[in-house]
Amino acid sequence: MHLSTNSYNSYIRILKAYELTDFHAQPGNGPLxxxxxxxxxxxxxxxxxxxxDRLPSxxxxxxxxxVSQGTVRKAMDDLCHENLLVRHQGRGxxxxxxxxxxxxxxxxHLAGADGIKRLPQRSDVVSNTxxxxxxxxxxxxxxxxxxxxIVIKRNRHLDGQPAIIETIVLPATRFVGFERETDIPNELYQRYExxxxxxxxxxxxxxxxxxxxRAEAKALGIEPGAPLLEIDRTAETLEGMPVEWRLSRCDSRTHRYLNENV
Amino acid sequence: MHLSTNSYNSYIRILKAYELTDFHAQPGNGPLxxxxxxxxxxxxxxxxxxxxDRLPSxxxxxxxxxVSQGTVRKAMDDLCHENLLVRHQGRGxxxxxxxxxxxxxxxxHLAGADGIKRLPQRSDVVSNTxxxxxxxxxxxxxxxxxxxxIVIKRNRHLDGQPAIIETIVLPATRFVGFERETDIPNELYQRYExxxxxxxxxxxxxxxxxxxxRAEAKALGIEPGAPLLEIDRTAETLEGMPVEWRLSRCDSRTHRYLNENV
DNA sequence: GAGTGGTCTAGACCACAGA
DNA sequence: CTGTGGTCTAGACCACTCT
Known part of the structure; x- marks a missing residue:
């Protein structure tokens, strides 16, 4: 039921939410x-x-x-589209x-000539300092x-061939002790998490x-001066803080970078 | 009101829609x-x-x-996210x-060293056959x-310098007479539309x-053999038919290709 | 069967644009 | 002022998963 205006009601409700949840933020005038x-x-x-984790229903x-269930649904729907949440009907x-x-x-985003993506099967760590x-x-x-x-250099293989030379830079304060890690997996982001x-x-x-x-050419088995695709990546957390800088140089004779836009 | 099941109702409703609109498709069991x-x-x-055009409200x-207004809203919302529609509060x-x-x-997706995108100011058509x-x-x-x-070749400028060599291939049946076009704009997609x-x-x-x-080097004012970024693009219509193939070679000393993923 | 998300409805009020 | 989309609610039933 509406007491006076929708906004006023929202304000009251969200205040209650803060009390219940230790959640602190500006008393938001935006949509519920x-x-x-x-x-x-x-x-x-x-x-x-x-x-x-499973969220509450x-x-x-x-x-x-x-708030109403429909409002929570809209919030969760948005966050699903932003890839923060995933839904499974019947499970949660x-x-x-x-x-x-x-x-x-x-x-x-790298794919073979067939246009099918593939992950590197092998990554040789060259240094980790x-x-x-x-x-x-x-x-x-x-x-x-x-x-x-922390700076990690590694050579990655695609389809059995050395194809990517990668330099990864991480803030030492967030990744304490990572420079002593000996088993560095291909999929770093799972490890980070x-x-x-x-x-x-x-x-x-x-x-x-x-x-x-010359060094890159040797590592990739190509001629010095041959064209390489350089991918300069900054990765951010949910809060928008950059926590990884990655510079990859790829032999693009056999693999291409894919991008799709609607 | 629900007569029997929701699905049955949906079926009836959508049948009525077909009658009203000349719209033919499988009698869809999917969501309304x-x-x-x-x-x-x-x-x-x-x-x-x-x-x-403005759609009906x-x-x-x-x-x-x-169907209910909420169902139309969800359909339109989805299509807005897919960039087929745009909404303006109060207008339609x-x-x-x-x-x-x-x-x-x-x-x-090309941007200067500052990371800010810019469109070519100038495009010189080399051939149109x-x-x-x-x-x-x-x-x-x-x-x-x-x-x-129809095959169009052109050189495009970024920040006053020749930077992109482009070959565009179009099906002649869809673009009748385009080979006789003398005024080819920078933004082709608006013209297509x-x-x-x-x-x-x-x-x-x-x-x-x-x-x-050698030819590319001359056109771009660089050394033969210098690395170029090649962008191979296929553009599709709403129906998913490819209607443009575009091959661009870009001098990437001063400009980079941007991509963002959530 | 109980609980979850997925779909659909009906109706309310708000914010904004334009006549 | 009227009409539009934007937000919010309440309640219904369906489809799915797990026990």
Whole structure:
């Protein structure tokens, strides 16, 4: 029932929600479902719900924060479209986890001549060190000037051939001890999530063509000066903090970068 | 009101819709809103509503096809997310048109070193001919073996410098007389829409790095063999028919290809 | 069978645009 | 002022999953 205006009612309801949930934010004048989205994201970010967890049912959450089930549904629907949640009819709503499938589908764009994507089967780690960030690294990861970073270099194989040379830069404070890791998996984002509680939510990539250096040519078994595809990627958490900078140089004779836009 | 089951009711309702609208399709057992989406797309494809047109209001369309306003809303919401429709509060819902903005935002991915996208200011048409398709072209555009195509070659400038060499292949049957066109604009998709009634809805791009040929090097003012970014694009209509094949080779020293994924 | 999300309806009020 | 989309509610039934 409406007491006076819809907005007023929303305000009251969301206040109750804060009391119940320790959730702190501006007393939001935006739509109710936006505030519900915010609340859900906050609980995921703060670790109340972690990847793989089942959320309360729509009706339960609606009752808890005193809004209608339809409003919770709209909030959850939006977050599903943003890939933060996944729904399973009859089972419930869950916080997304980085399966290899999901990683392949959303964040990996290299495909063979047949247009079918494939993940590297093999990655040889060349080095894994911890040192002070240079200026470019600090800027990319929004770190203070003298902060430490972990730098991993590896060669990845596609279809049995060395195809990608990759340099990965991580902030040392978030990935404590990763420089001592000996078993570095192909799918890093699952590891980030499981071990360090870092969920990669969005990646931005920019591409250009470069000429292979002598060392790169040797590693990839091609001629020095041959054209390579360079992929410069910044990966962000749910909160929008950049937590990985990855520079990949790919032999693009046999593999291509795919992108689709509607 | 529910007569027996929801599905039965839906079936009856959608039958009425067919009678009213000349809309023919399988008597759909899928969700009602999917059938409404289908109906809207059909009307756009068949030209009942064309880009820029205002659709009937949600309530009007709901009344016409005998479903609730909420169901029409869900259908329209989905189609907005798919970029087929745009909504303006207080004004109505419209079929999308290819503005330069939209084209820039959705289909153009080159940006300067600052990460800001820019459209070419200038495009010099090198040639514009009509001839039989070769095998690769026929395959890409799903044309019969001996079909005719229009082939346009042009050099495009970014930030005042020649930066892109482009070859565009179009099926001659859809773009009648385009080979005699002398004024070829930068934003082709708007022209396709206005003159030929062809709306580009989706593009698929695949990228690789290549070495510049002598001719390309000369056109771009770089060294032969220098690395170029090759963008191979297929553009599709709403119905999913490929109607443009575009091969661009870009000087990527000063410009990069951007991509963002959530 | 109980509980979950998926679909559909009906009706309310709000915010915005345009006559 | 009227009509549009935007938000919110309440309640119904369906389809699916698990026990």
């Amino acid at each position: 479902y936006e505030q519900v989205k915010h609340l859900i994201v906050e609980r995921v970010v703060s670790g109340v719900w972690t990847p793989g 729509e009706t339960a959450l609606a009752r808890e924060i005193n 709503t869950f916080v997304s986890i980085h399966t290899a499938q999901r990683e392949l589908y959303h964040f990996f 911890r040192r002070r960030a240079n200026r470019a690294e600090a800027e990319r990861l929004q770190l203070p000037a003298a902060a430490e970073v 499981e071990i360090f509680g870092v969920t990669i939510h969005k990646v931005e990539e920019s591409l250009c063509a470069v000429a292979a250096t | 809103y999917e059938q409404v989406k289908h109906l809207i797309v059909e009307r756009v494809v068949s030209g009942v509503w064309t880009p820029g 949600e309530t009007a369309l709901a009344r016409e096809i005998n 819902t419209f079929v999308s048109i290819h503005t330069a903005q939209r084209e820039l935002y959705h289909f153009f 009509r001839r039989r398709a070769n095998r690769a072209e026929a395959e890409r555009l799903q044309l019969p073996a001996a079909a005719e195509v 206005e003159i030929f009634g062809v709306t580009i809805h989706k593009v698929e791009e695949s990228l690789c790095a290549v070495a510049a040929t």
